[in-house]
Amino acid sequence: MNTLFVAHAIVLFIAWGIFADIGIIIGRFFKSINSYLWIHAICFMIVDFSTIIMVILVLVMGINGGNI
Numbered sequence: 001m002n003t004l005f006v007a008h009a010i011v012l013f014i015a016w017g018i019f020a021d022i023g024i025i026i027g028r029f030f031k032s033i034n035s036y037l038w039i040h041a042i043c044f045m046i047v048d049f050s051t052i053i054m055v056i057l058v059l060v061m062g063i064n065g066g067n068i
Contacts, residue, residue, distance in 0.1 A: 009055050
C-alpha cells in the first residue's frame, strides 16, 4: 500500500472526523465565548486547506505513478 494514500486517509480523517466536529460543536454550543467564531473559522480553515492539499497531492502522485 502506498504511504501517500495512508497519509491521505489519516490526515483527512483527522480533518473531517475531528476538526469539523469541533468546529460544529463550537459554533453551535459555545456562543457565550467571545472568540467562538474565530475558533469555528480556524477549525474549518484547517479542514479546507488539508483537504485541498491532500487531494492535489494524491492526484499528482496518482497521475505520475499511473494509479488513476
